Amino acid sequence: MEGGGILAGLATNPEAYLLFSLLLFSFGIIATLARKNAIGIFMGVELMLNAAALNFVTFQVLRRGVVANETWLHGHIFSLFVIILAAIEAAVALAIVLRTFGSRQSIDPDRATELRG
Amino acid sequence: MSLAEFLSGLNHMLGTGLPMVIFSVLSAVIIILLFAMPVGGIATYVERKIAADFQERIGPNRVGPLGLLQFLADGVKMFLKEDTISKNADRFIYNFAPSLVMAGSLGAFAAIPFSAYVIGADLNIGIFYAMALGSFVSLGVLLGAWSSDNKWSLLGGMRGAAQIVSYEIPLGLTVLSVVTISGTMSMHELVSQQAWPSVHGGGHFWNIVHNPFMFINFFIYFIAALAECNRTPFDLPEAESELVSGFNTEFSGMRFGLYALAEFADVILFACIASAIFLGGWQLPFFDLRNLDIGLTVGDVSLNPLIQTVAMMGVFLAKVAVLIFVVMWLRWTLPRLRVDQLMNLCWKYLIPISFFNLIGAAIWTWVFKGQGMLELLGKMMGVL
Amino acid sequence: MALVDLFVALCFLLGIGGAFFTAFHPNIMYAAISLIMTLVAIAGLYGALGADFLAAAQLIIYVGGILIVILFAVMMSHDIYKDRFMAGAKKYILPASASFVIFAGLAALVGKMDWAGNTVPDFEPTARAMGWALVGPYAVPFQYVVIVLLLGLVGAVVIARPSIKHEDDEGNQ
Numbered sequence: 208m209e210g211g212g213i214l215a216g217l218a219t220n221p222e223a224y225l226l227f228s229l230l231l232f233s234f235g236i237i238a239t240l241a242r243k244n245a246i247g248i249f250m251g252v253e254l255m256l257n258a259a260a261l262n263f264v265t266f267q268v269l270r271r272g273v274v275a276n277e278t279w280l281h282g283h284i285f286s287l288f289v290i291i292l293a294a295i296e297a298a299v300a301l302a303i304v305l306r307t308f309g310s311r312q313s314i315d316p317d318r319a320t321e322l323r324g
Numbered sequence: 325m326s327l328a329e330f331l332s333g334l335n336h337m338l339g340t341g342l343p344m345v346i347f348s349v350l351s352a353v354i355i356i357l358l359f360a361m362p363v364g365g366i367a368t369y370v371e372r373k374i375a376a377d378f379q380e381r382i383g384p385n386r387v388g389p390l391g392l393l394q395f396l397a398d399g400v401k402m403f404l405k406e407d408t409i410s411k412n413a414d415r416f417i418y419n420f421a422p423s424l425v426m427a428g429s430l431g432a433f434a435a436i437p438f439s440a441y442v443i444g445a446d447l448n449i450g451i452f453y454a455m456a457l458g459s460f461v462s463l464g465v466l467l468g469a470w471s472s473d474n475k476w477s478l479l480g481g482m483r484g485a486a487q488i489v490s491y492e493i494p495l496g497l498t499v500l501s502v503v504t505i506s507g508t509m510s511m512h513e514l515v516s517q518q519a520w521p522s523v524h525g526g527g528h529f530w531n532i533v534h535n536p537f538m539f540i541n542f543f544i545y546f547i548a549a550l551a552e553c554n555r556t557p558f559d560l561p562e563a564e565s566e567l568v569s570g571f572n573t574e575f576s577g578m579r580f581g582l583y584a585l586a587e588f589a590d591v592i593l594f595a596c597i598a599s600a601i602f603l604g605g606w607q608l609p610f611f612d613l614r615n616l617d618i619g620l621t622v623g624d625v626s627l628n629p630l631i632q633t634v635a636m637m638g639v640f641l642a643k644v645a646v647l648i649f650v651v652m653w654l655r656w657t658l659p660r661l662r663v664d665q666l667m668n669l670c671w672k673y674l675i676p677i678s679f680f681n682l683i684g685a686a687i688w689t690w691v692f693k694g695q696g697m698l699e700l701l702g703k704m705m706g707v708l
Numbered sequence: 709m710a711l712v713d714l715f716v717a718l719c720f721l722l723g724i725g726g727a728f729f730t731a732f733h734p735n736i737m738y739a740a741i742s743l744i745m746t747l748v749a750i751a752g753l754y755g756a757l758g759a760d761f762l763a764a765a766q767l768i769i770y771v772g773g774i775l776i777v778i779l780f781a782v783m784m785s786h787d788i789y790k791d792r793f794m795a796g797a798k799k800y801i802l803p804a805s806a807s808f809v810i811f812a813g814l815a816a817l818v819g820k821m822d823w824a825g826n827t828v829p830d831f832e833p834t835a836r837a838m839g840w841a842l843v844g845p846y847a848v849p850f851q852y853v854v855i856v857l858l859l860g861l862v863g864a865v866v867i868a869r870p871s872i873k874h875e876d877d878e879g880n881q
Contacts, residue, residue, distance in 0.1 A: 216713065217713040217716050217717055217720075218712040218713045218715070218716040218756050221823060222818055222819075222823060223716070223720070224753070224757075225818045226815060226818060227720050227723060227724065227753075229811055229814050229815055229818065230724055230727065230811070231723060231724070231727045231746065232810075232811075232814075233807040233808065233810060233811040234727035234728060234730060234731040234807070235727070235730075235731070236803060236806065236807035236810065237731040237732075237800065237803045237804055237807050238730055238731040238739075239803075240802070240803030240806065240807075241731070241799050241800045241803040241804070243799070244736055246736060246740075246778060246781055246782055247736055247739060249778070250730055250739060250740065250743050250778065251730070251731065253743065253747075253774070254727055254730060254731075254743070254746065257746070257747065257750050260750075261750055261753060261754075264754060264757055264759050264762065265757065268757045268758055268759065269757070280834070280837055280838060280841050283759055283761070283762055283834055283838055284838065284841055284842070284846055286754075286759070286762055287761075287762060287765060287838070288849070288853055290762075290765055290766060290769050290770070291769070291853055291857065292853065292856065293769075293770075293774060294769050294773055294774055294857075295856060295857050295860035295861065295864075296860075297773070297774040297777050297778065298777065298860060298861065298864040299860050299863055299864045299867070301777050301778065301780070301781040301864075302863075302864040302865075302867040302868035303867055304781050305781060305784055305868055306867055306868060308784070309870070414737070416738075417737075417741065447760070448760065448833040448835060449760055449761055449764050449833075449835050452761070452764045452765075452768070452835075453764050455768060456764045456765075456767035456768040456771075456772070457767070458772075459767060459768055459771050459772025459773075459776075460771065462772065462776055463744070463771060463772075463775065463776065463779075466776065466779050466780075466783075467741070467779070470737070470779070470783055478783065481783075482780065482783060482784075485776050485779070485780060486780075488776075489772070489773065489776050489777075492772065492773075509835060
C-alpha cells in the first residue's frame, strides 16, 4: 500500500478532476441531444451544470496559487450560485413538463409542434 | 473540524494497515447497529405500552417480564418472515430503497452531541450535515413506493415526498434562526453556548428562551419534524384507513423492518437535534456539568470525565425521552390531517411564521449583541 | 496511496458510471437514479477538495430537492418510464460523435496546459468565509439570485397551476 501506486496523488491532481468533469459534460451533451424525453433532456442539463460547477471548485482549490491570488472563495461562491440556479431551473422546467404532459399526454419535445408554420 | 479534514484524518488509519481499517469500519458499523437496533426496538415497546395506556389496555405482556422482551420476539419474527417481492416490482430499486432510508437516518447520528465528549464527528457544519443526510429518507420512501408496483404504495410515496419536501422549508428556517443567534453550525459549540449564564461570561441558557421568536420557533420545529418523520397527525404517507399501509404496503420481513426501524430512528434523530439546538443538549440549569467534581479517583486517574460523561448523556437522553413521549402522546390523541390541510398548515402558516421569526431573531441578535433574555434580565437585576 | 486518493477514485468511478447510465439507460427511472449517483459522487469530490459547505449544500439541494422533484415528475407523467420512450440506437450516433469531438478537443487542451504550481486543498472550514462573502463582495449578485429565485418560484406556480375555469373578459364562465 505504501509508496506510489496508480492512484497516488489523484486527490490533488487537477487534470483528473477536469477530465472527470469533461466526461460528465460529454455525457450531459449526449443526454440532452439524444433523449426523446423532456425529463431526460433536463437531466442532461443538470449533468453539464454540475460538471461546470465542479470545475470552478477544482480551479479554486487546486490552482489558487496560480490563477487566483488570495481570492480563495470565488469558485465556491460561483458553484453555490450554480446549485441555487439549478434548483429554480428544476422547478420551472418540471412545471413546464407537467403542464405539457397534462395538455398532450406526452413529454416528447419533438411532438410539441403546434407553433410550427 | 471540517468534512474534508475528517477525510484526510482517515488517511492516518490506512497507515496502520488494512486489518486495522477493516476493524475500525466494522466496529463503527457494529456500534451503530448496537445503538439503533435496541433503541428502535425499545421505542417500539414503549410506543405499544403508551398506546395501550391511552386506550386502557394492558399492551404487550407475554414475552418476558412485563412484556419487555417483546421487541426481541418482533425482531425474530421479522427476520424469519418470508421475504415476498411482487411479480412486477422493480427488483433492483425494491432491494435498494430500504437501505437508503436506513443509511440516511443512521448517518446523521454521527453529528449528534450526546455529551461534551461523546460525539461521532464534531463537524463544523454539523447541523447542516445532519439535515443533508435526512434528505435521503424522502428519496428512499419515494423509490421504495414506486418500485413496489402498487397504486397505494405510489400514492403514499408521492404524499410522503411532497410532505417531506414542503416541511423541510420551515424546518430549515427554524434551524437557520438557531444558527443566526449562535453564529456556528457545529453541534458541540451550539450546545456549549447554552450554558446557564455565569459571571465568567458565556452562556445564554437554552435557545428556546433566548428570545420570544425562538420560543415560537421550537414549536414550529417540532411540528415540522413530526411531518418529516411521517408521524401522526402527519402520517398521510401510510394512512392505514385509506392506503392500506402506504409506501411500505408491499414490503415484508426485514425490508419492512428497516422502514419501521428507520422511522423510529428518524423520530429519535429529530428529538436529539431538537434537544441539542433548542433545549440545551446536555446542559442543566444552574449548574455546568463540565464542572462536576465528585473527587473519585482510581490510583492517580480522576474518574471525573467518566462521571461527567454519564451525567451529560443522562441529561441529554432524558430530554430526548421526554420529546419522544410527547410524539407518542400526540399520535394517540390527534386525528390525521387531510392532504390539503397539511399543505395549508405548511405553506400558509408555518413558513410565513418561521420567516418572521428568522428576521425577528436576527434583529434581536443585532440589537442585543447576541445576548439571551435571561442574560439581559440578570444584568438588569444586577445578579450577573 | 492515501485514503483520500482511493476515495476520490471511487467518486470518479461512481460519477462516470452514473453519468453513463443517465445518458444511455432506456428506463428514465434508472437514469434518474444514476443521476443521483453522479450528484452524490460530486458531493464527495467537493468534500475531498475541502469545500465542506458546498458538499452539504449539494446533498441537501440536489438529492433532497431537485432529484425528488425529478422523480415526482417521472411518476406524475405515468407510463413515461416505459421503454417505448427510449430513442432508437441510431439517434445516439450524431450526439455521441458531437460530444466526442468536444471531449477530444477539450481533453487535448487539458493535456496541453502547464500544470506547474498546483496547490493542495487547505482543509479550512469554508462556511463562515462564504457567509461573509455573500453579504460582502457578493451582496449584489446574491440579491440578484434571490430575486431570480422568487420570480422562478412564482413562475413555476403559475405555470403548473391547473386552469380549469376559463373566464372571458366580462367575467362570465
